[in-house]
Amino acid sequence: MIRRNLKRIGILTGGGDCPGLNAVIRAVAKTAQNDHGIEVIGILDSYWGLVCENFNVLTNADVSGILNVGGTILGTSRMDPFKEGHKRGLLPSAEEDWGYVRRLLKRHHIDALVAVGGDGTLRVAARAWEAGIPIVGVPKTIDNDIHETDQTFGFNSAVSIVMNALDILHTTAMSHHRAMVVEVMGRTVGWLALQAGVAGGGDVILIPEIPYNEEIVFERVCERSRIGKRFSIIVVAEGARSAKGKTQYSGEMDQSGRKILGGIGRDLGDRIQEGTGISTRVTTLGYLQRGGPPTAFDRLLATQFGHAAVGLIVEEQFGQMVALRGNRIKAVSLEKATTRIKSVQKDNPLLAVARSVGTIFGNEKG
Amino acid sequence: MIRRNLKRIGILTGGGDCPGLNAVIRAVAKTAQNDHGIEVIGILDSYWGLVCENFNVLTNADVSGILNVGGTILGTSRMDPFKEGHKRGLLPSAEEDWGYVRRLLKRHHIDALVAVGGDGTLRVAARAWEAGIPIVGVPKTIDNDIHETDQTFGFNSAVSIVMNALDILHTTAMSHHRAMVVEVMGRTVGWLALQAGVAGGGDVILIPEIPYNEEIVFERVCERSRIGKRFSIIVVAEGARSAKGKTQYSGEMDQSGRKILGGIGRDLGDRIQEGTGISTRVTTLGYLQRGGPPTAFDRLLATQFGHAAVGLIVEEQFGQMVALRGNRIKAVSLEKATTRIKSVQKDNPLLAVARSVGTIFGNEKG
């Protein structure tokens, strides 16, 4: 089954950090070498390292012991050489970039690439494939917003971290007659807030897909207090917004002017305290949601993804992304997977389940 | 949607302990009351408590705060009143038992039952339905051996506990040039050993479905030592058996003469030490695999299962069991689900994935 022309592949990890990246790297390296005798090159710091030719051979020994370690041994970078690389002389010009990369890969005898990343990383991979680079994608994100796959690795780990935080905050909220606002990641989609909120017994869950009405939130907090509950837990995605008008979002900016961390938790906490008179405290989970060892679910998914990515390469099914569909690992089109993001639909069954166990989403239905 | 005759339902939890039981109880109680105005009766200690009429009303307050607590607030029992209840005068006779139960339920105005349990508990539920008792089932087991559902709640939590133990044992094995044998639950199926073994980076995984050859195991342990690996981790399900002949199983008996805990770990550890000359240590995880707070995956699945079970009752779809199929919660026939158990098939994709990352199963393939 080994094609003559496949002797060496490269792997890179892009975008934000995410538990399970190392598990993918390990599975790709081991599967390629053990099953197909293919050498694997680790490309450091994502596409930036690709154009800078920061390459390391990944032997079985290099990937030993990393299955349960958070982060990525390859490093990652949010700098996009296809945008910022021209003025630095790293890449020639938009028209010639991919030709440059093709030649670069040829020079290093790298026959194909595995790109592990979120929306942004995979979109670049889709363009690379269009430009004739043999590449396959592996979807990664704690947001779970990649289309064409039921779930991404990293998401379950982030859900677990948020859920554990909710467990901890429950005990302290209970002792103090308090409302606890917990801001979690999710600038455009609410999967993390939804799943973690249900798993952690949140009383109110606010997500970007369901604009909320403050009065409904206040009313729930007050009602719980009236019936003798000593606390309310409000889980809010950083991109949640009030139905009334403009977004509540008032986050920090990063170096390039992008908002990097929500401030909605703090704003909402102030509003709830004013609106209900009930003492309210805010916790912003921040980067804790991206780190730590992956859960069993994510280790298994990441390992299967890595294995399947090598399978796609060996079968020369380039331009594809590995995906979870039901119980099976499938291949889907990179292009299709990156045309839009996957958000929580109004008919998602978990919304109804959450409402039945007493959670509200701050809209008319609850 | 509320049928006039459905005012009160009972719920019982049977079989071995399992993380997520309380999450099901909570979801059933809250959904029934909040959505349908149905009162929920907690039946203590499984079917034994049913015939003894050990009943408690479960209000919303009773199920508050139990989502993340292991065990079951209803208690459970392995005593089967339909076998052991006759001589104690609890039940009349095999022929009349179900009629007795029907009248008992009528007397307490209990219109339908939710039975949460494993293979045994669900089989009794199937018989109850045959005998005309309006009942629905919720599959539970850390073994994941229930047919017609992709997964049962409790299983992911058990996988996590075993995986965490493997993580811990890795560091100690590494310091000592040792082989570490870890015996996990699984008398007839190997799902737990397989998933936890892959998630925890086991070098050898032995499961009941794949009879193993000791020589292959010895050879792998020696080979790893030769190439400079300081340790090997062998994950063995308590029901694993040698291909050579009789089972290695030499477990303890419980009161009724059933084997309750394997001894294969210990036996295998001795054999490996003799067969390889490499110092070998054995850990039997035992009841740790059944306890502790459920994982996010299990809390979500259990909550969805409980919600769906009430749905089945309200729609009077009795004789059904809730099940996970792909991403969806479905109803399947209790009878069909309990005719045989679900074991790891030879073509399970995870076997191939495991082999690619270097795990062997002790048979010719690896």
Next chain:
Amino acid sequence: MIRRNLKRIGILTGGGDCPGLNAVIRAVAKTAQNDHGIEVIGILDSYWGLVCENFNVLTNADVSGILNVGGTILGTSRMDPFKEGHKRGLLPSAEEDWGYVRRLLKRHHIDALVAVGGDGTLRVAARAWEAGIPIVGVPKTIDNDIHETDQTFGFNSAVSIVMNALDILHTTAMSHHRAMVVEVMGRTVGWLALQAGVAGGGDVILIPEIPYNEEIVFERVCERSRIGKRFSIIVVAEGARSAKGKTQYSGEMDQSGRKILGGIGRDLGDRIQEGTGISTRVTTLGYLQRGGPPTAFDRLLATQFGHAAVGLIVEEQFGQMVALRGNRIKAVSLEKATTRIKSVQKDNPLLAVARSVGTIFGNEKG
């Protein structure tokens, strides 16, 4: 040893939430009943509940199963009836308050009190004893700032939570070439930042007791980057301040105008990013530091404290506080313990140890 007049004691928990409170309550209730036949009354919501006469009998059953649960089953309150109770008619006047309380206790046949709390709670207890109320104190705080005791319960749990967060942030920092600022509790003392910082391998630790020089911090972050370290971890207590001039502190206000949560982490993160050009991210741990199950150390200390508090009462050593001195539980004067708080001294040996393993404190020494 049982005095005739000691038949009933009350216990209250005051101030901020803290892991181990339930372990103290359990130990007091069990020791009093099992060893001395004394009935224990749980006073709800601290001194506020005392003057409102919110009392519950605490039986052995009530305190069963709470050893490992965070928070306090008695609730707590930051409202001070001796300040806010007069205008509400709860208490007569500053002069007559303690007489009122004495009569109130007499009416309920409560012969003595155990006050579990931090600096504020214990100071009120000292005043109560001056006014003739038979009371003993148990020191509690995650800040570890109570004098006359080597350590308070809750502190080790908070250290563990911060340390675990640092472990998680390490993996994500490493993947991204980043500086990570972690803001931890500690408005006036740096014990938590210091111990957690050393246990979690922080590169820079900033505490209120050691005014820091920004330039020294920037230089360390840059230096680590120069020698190829992909990250720096900066642990900052919310009350840390620059040596240059005014405090950096820009925290939120609570209802009564007190600052409740630092903003120094955010400020410092901005400054580091500007000052070094290295991408910097901020995590504010917030209320996570107060919740969750207590560590083994804290369960043991809290249990011993609770046991010793009953011992003091039985021996009628009122006006005393239980304390850890070396390995022993001792009694110290409540008055002496509350005259000032305990801060990190310049000659604390852990500072030198931290410097030796490469941590700096942002002052001239490092």
Next chain:
Amino acid sequence: MIRRNLKRIGILTGGGDCPGLNAVIRAVAKTAQNDHGIEVIGILDSYWGLVCENFNVLTNADVSGILNVGGTILGTSRMDPFKEGHKRGLLPSAEEDWGYVRRLLKRHHIDALVAVGGDGTLRVAARAWEAGIPIVGVPKTIDNDIHETDQTFGFNSAVSIVMNALDILHTTAMSHHRAMVVEVMGRTVGWLALQAGVAGGGDVILIPEIPYNEEIVFERVCERSRIGKRFSIIVVAEGARSAKGKTQYSGEMDQSGRKILGGIGRDLGDRIQEGTGISTRVTTLGYLQRGGPPTAFDRLLATQFGHAAVGLIVEEQFGQMVALRGNRIKAVSLEKATTRIKSVQKDNPLLAVARSVGTIFGNEKG
């Protein structure tokens, strides 16, 4: 303060695995290099590696990132070259061994040694010092049985692991009306069983120092059942023994005929089930107690120990061991520390505390 003749020191880790070993290695390496410009040589696999001259230089980079990792990067070995090395030609003869080692160290320009280990390792260190080898000791053991130090690192981590197991087993015991026997390490001393048992709320704690009476244990289990408690937790150290006569101990043998793992848990479980009629389950925690990341307490203690060990070497205080006394790190004589082991004395205050909260030790007092 740097002596001319101290340019290079060696460090070895001996005996069983223990959380915190890497923290000591890191502190020794960093302190020696950062503070004193001393080069540190890692000696692999304890004394066996010393005589085999398995040496590696330990740079700051080598010890970076190991603070929170269980096990030891130096490896360890239970093989004693001073016993087993003669026939293999590794060492000349009992009389000449230390002279050989002295010359070997000289040849490698190693000016002094740090030996990190338990009773056995430290005893050899004491002999080495007698023979003129400049050596200092660091006490390590999960048993906490080293004299002259209040606590050893590793012990608190083991206590935490056992306590967490007890927390998990509580929930499953509660659901099943069961007695749960948990066998923990401790062949000759009961510190681990005692502290973990109290921290985990054990109902019965059996330790080697207090011979127990089975009847008292049975009676407690039955009594709890009578008053409606659904479970009993029995914590038993592997070296606990019945007062009646011979030890119950029936453990496995290792290669050299030493008993390596108790069987008392299993025996006791059978006896309790027979003696009380209550269903009883046994969990043997085994090697889980030695692995995993160290707790905050142990990381701090191990770091302080490593720092202090270098201090002793620089001050040429050889033949000493670092020790925790109250809150301070002190130096004590290696000889004195290894003449006998430290066991739980009858007047240990924690015994009385445990009895007050309802725990019995199976003797007349409870």
